[in-house]
Amino acid sequence: MKSVVLIGASLISIAWCGQAGAQTTSDSGTSQSSNADQDQSGQDIVVTAQRRNERLQTTPIAASVLTGADLANRNIVNVDQLQFAMPSVAVDNFGQGLEFNIRGIGKAEHNTQTLTGVITYRDGVATFPGYFQGEPYFDIARVEVLRGPQGTIAGQNSTGGAVFVTTNDPIIGGGAHGYLQGQFGSYSDAGLQGAINLPISDTFAARIAWFTERRGGFYDITGPGGTPYTGNNGDLREAAGRISFLWRPTDRLSILSKTDVDYLDYGAYPADPYYARFRVLPGTSTPNPYYNDLFDISLNSPQGAKDSFVRSTLRIDYEFDGGVRLRSISGYQNGTTKYRADLDGLAAPTVFTPNANQTFFDNVGERIWSQEINLISPDDQRFTWLLGAYGQWNTYYFRRPFQFVIGVPEGNPATEYRLEGTNPQRDLAFFGQVGFRITPQLKLELGGRYTWSHTRNDVQVIQYGVPIDDQQSARANDFSWKASLGWEINRNQYLYAFAATGFRAGGLNVPVGLGLPDPFEPEKVTSFEAGWRANFLGGHIRTTLNGFYNNYRNFQVIIGYPLFPTFGIEVNVPDTTRIYGAEFEAEAHLGRFSFDFGVSAIHSSLGQFFATDPRLPSVLPCDPNTGPASATCLNLKGREQTYAPNFTFNAGAQYVFNLGNAGTLTPRVNFGHVAAQWATLFENPALGDRLEDRNILGAQLAWTKGPWTVTLYGTNLTNQHYVGALNSGLDFAGPPRQYGISVLRLF
Template identity: 25%
Template sequence: MKTHALLLAGVALGTCIAMPAFAQAAPDADTDTGLQDIVVTAQRQSQSLQRVPIAVTAVTAGDLASRQITNTLNLESAVPNLTLTQNGVSVTPFLRGVGSNQSNPNDEASVATYIDGVYIPSVTGNIFKFNNVERIEVLKGPQGTLFGRNATGGVIQIVTRDPDIDAPLLDVSIGAGKYGTIEANGYASTGLGEKAAIDLAVSFDRNDGYGKDINRNADIFKHNQLGLRSKLLFKPGENTEIRLTADYSRLNSTGTDYQLRQGVIGADGVTSYPGKRRTNTDWKNTGDNDIYGASLRIDQDMGFARLASITGYRHVKGDFHLDQDATPTPIVQADINQFAESYSQELQLLAPTDSKIDWLVGGYYFHAKYAYTPLRLGGLAAAPLPAIDLFGDQKTKSLSIYGQATVPVTATTKITGGLRYTYEKQDTDGRTESGGVVFPHAPNALCPGATTDCPQSQDIKKLTWRVSIDQELGDGVLGYLSYNRGIKSGGFNMINAGTPGYKPEILDAYEAGLKMQLFDRRVRLNAAAFIYDYQDIQVFNITGGGAVLTTNAAAARVHGFDADIAIKATSNLTLSGGFGWLDGKYTDFPNATYTPPSPLMGPQVPIDATGNRMIYAPKYSGNVTVDYRMPTSVGEFGVNVSAAVRSRVFVTAANRLAIPGYTVVNSTLSWTSQDQRFGAQFWVRNLFDKDYYLNRTEQALGDIQFLAPPRTIGVTLSFKSR
């Protein structure tokens, strides 16, 4: 720890020595031409981005629209060191190399997603369109105190807008594009008297597909999605705010249309790569889910403190059909039915706004049930039976208490300390059957006396923390050092009943950062260097016949750097970008799995992956955006060009199969009327029609993959009532 702290302190000090002189060189300027201040809730209350001693990338609603960041998957183009992988209708985020490639319903993400303060536990429930969003905050590094639950890699916070009590609002848009793309968004808000308001947000998008299954002569890469969200805001008194929110979304799609990778012969011994955006299967892939939830937030200013109560409920049901072998021969036909339901209750007591010491204490209760209902395997993998049904469930109950305080030591120096204690109990059970007949299993020490099912349980008790010091180094310049510990909870292999559970991951993070706002707010530069010690990493393997197994099998070390910059070059021209660099390697991984590219090349075998690069940890990633606005007598015209680049990433610790690096460019041309009521936008996604992969997977049946969408062109028209 001492070595890490000294190294990061040296980086920060060496950079900081020159900063006061640089800040003093700022020329005089009209402050109206500066960048707008961004308010974030990284510490569970509203603060300026530049005052928070945490590495945060914030993306505003305007940025989302102009850069064509329309859904969860697009977010990685705006956040350095963020990688998002798609598996069916699940999105698994990796931040600074920390993440999980698991896709079971009980495998909560290492990078936790929150919407308006409510935790979204299931990776199946975190792929959605962005609508009525005020901003998205990506907190980097373990957030083991204030967010606690499974925030080893970081937190993605989605903040939606509140309805307006004072005046009604209607904001609608409809767009159409290539491949039968239709996108429609609507937002309506109105006051209900002087103390309440309600809104409704609707989003819809679909496309007719941009690929073909050559065996079934069917269109693929199709989807149809509908989302509804409503919020009621009630202010019964000057010091009380109540927000009741409900949402529903439905997705029907062809799921993950996998193909065999180039040069790979499939498990049937015949089938090979079918061509770009083509598949060759016997089984219709689908990816459908239904998600709904509700939340209640109550904020009460009691004078001596502020009280916040956040109650949340989430329900996810997923139905996926997958031809896992990706050949015309019925070898493995997987019908995957997943279920996740969770309830959470959080209470916070915060310091009054005029307190010199900024403190917060809280408690969090989480109750969830996850299940396969069931996962059915058909085809030759089930022979001589028509199908094999794998049932499994896990129940989780978690209770944590936490507190954090920031104490001013001098007029320019603050120290922050926080602790969180978590107790968790997990129970699981599972069975295998066919045609309603339950299969017996051999005697198992993990569930003594059981013959068909195999019930197990485990308890988890962990203490996590945060310690930081931040120093004002000049006007608009803040430096900080921090040490954080976070955990990702353990769990069970639900469709492998009778196998041991896996324990939590532990991550210790050492970080030094600078936040600078210079030249009369014309330049904003936020940067951080970090070192991670990563222990008991949960590793996920896919074996033949669709079996999956998670174990604690590795340790790793990550060194890295990331930065965000925004420049208001003129009143009409804004330049922004981000850059990330990672050096993440396994320091101890003696029993990794090597999977040959084709099942004809032999079985999976254990290897020593110590020294190999971590999965989904690009050596570099970055983005740059040029945004120009030109006011005229007939309205404002705008041009936005954004590019995202990232280097290759390995998909397993064996470092055999990689997703190649790529650069993708999006662009928009827009017009807004002088009264800002009418608008039109011409957009191009993947401007140069680059072929890049959203997913590649090693499995015993042969390497499989699928490409991102090709160049898509469209037009969106919009209307706003005020």
């Protein structure tokens, strides 16, 4: 039945996100300073996500900002670790893709038709929506994570938030400088990265950055009957590069281009059945005969996991007389993903899974073109404004002939599900925002966005030997808005409040032998937030406290077909889901001692909604609006939102010891806690739906002398073995304890 659940609602997710074990650091002589990022001596934090350089202290948004140095200090090497460094973030990596959720809103279903509610931007361009997210963080200037609906000032619309990853720019007149870093660690880990700034002329500069890593797998895998397993156990092989050019012929014109090329071979994403994590059988005191550690599993199918892609971005800025700026941001992305998995996670049958020959394979391409145009007024006026237009054209290519296969087992036409074809998606939008200073300290901002979206399936399916054509399309449009009021009481005290809406388009269900099912509808979030920011001791201590309340309408979820619940279908929750909570962040730089702290508390409650769990047998009808309630038709009212942990906590502290002529020695400790969360709305612990707490402790000891830094580091020091994601009844493990040494040389 796992294959039925996988295919029942919409196109299956096509990629995965993996670990990149290298430490990342940012060259202190690069554009960090020119981009006005955080200065640890107590200067302002500046955010650029809203297409202006704005003081975070006086901007009515909830945001966390990390520089390249912050990423290195907190052992953040890719998107997965962000959840342990800032509040209200949950990242669940299930191999084929990624659920990135902020305040319980983001992506909860595993398919290409369900768009993500948290948009990730790389150098200003919205990237692959939920996939190809495993690229390593290297030569990074800053990462800005905005919480709450976004879209009236930049790029794509979103319901949960946005992540802006900005790499270091070339510096004109900055000389030839850069860094080189090598790394060696557990699991035979070895990595090398670096960057060099090249001043070509007094108006032109280039920057080249690169990253490579090799690491052994985390798993001990055996084949049937304990025989050696000949497949890949997750050996990592990564290579990535970036070349950037900056041309500034006049003070008014700058042209910045960046091209990334990534080859990310994760080897495999091994997983085992959810019931293997139980020491005793659920609801009994009987020892579970199938219990095993998350990294000690048995498989009988080959595996593979490989991403390769290229991304090019082009940003053109021109300033007219009077200070109005024209900005163009263009993007082209083209990627291929190949994934092969043992879909049952077993080498031999069990009483829970009689068929241990279920497999999955796909070879899928994705291509995105995007264009954004902004007109931006000067920053120093009482009345400010921004106008923008955005277009994105995204096409998935399920390669021919039928290179998307769910086999039970593979090669048997009577039990296979095969798919080929294309899924083009288009988003067009106009947006704008105006600001007016009612007084020098009180500012009102109003923004709006109108979006048109379109998606189409042009696919062919062979289900159990029966050919099925799927030629469908769906359209949606929406007006989103934001209204905010900010009051700068003084340089160190700021209050803000806003109301905003966010929009996520709907999509199409693929057929499963029951005709062409109806599309699922768009989602919309209405968010209310108020916050207080305060600086103390001349900015050496910064705090942020905020509270939020979200009305979440038309939440998209996979349930059993209302009239035939053996199969799955994606529908909208007919009633309103409510999510509310509070967040607090603090950061201090007190001489040689510094610390950071973040905490969030969230409550979520689903509106009235009847559904059948497609993982369980049932032949009773179940209407989402009316039920009727029965043993299998469940009223889900009041249940928690998926991937919405009700508590998160992160903290870090370091102290710099001055060793005189011997340099400095800096010990640092990091801790991140993500509370337990539900992986499905059915909240059935016996089916593995409860993902337990994550408590990740890391530490490092860095010795710096002149241009050299040598760092001993360790992550997940308690070696907690935790479930990083649940998908198709399989447990995907988070990374175990790792440790090593890195050597950094600036030049």
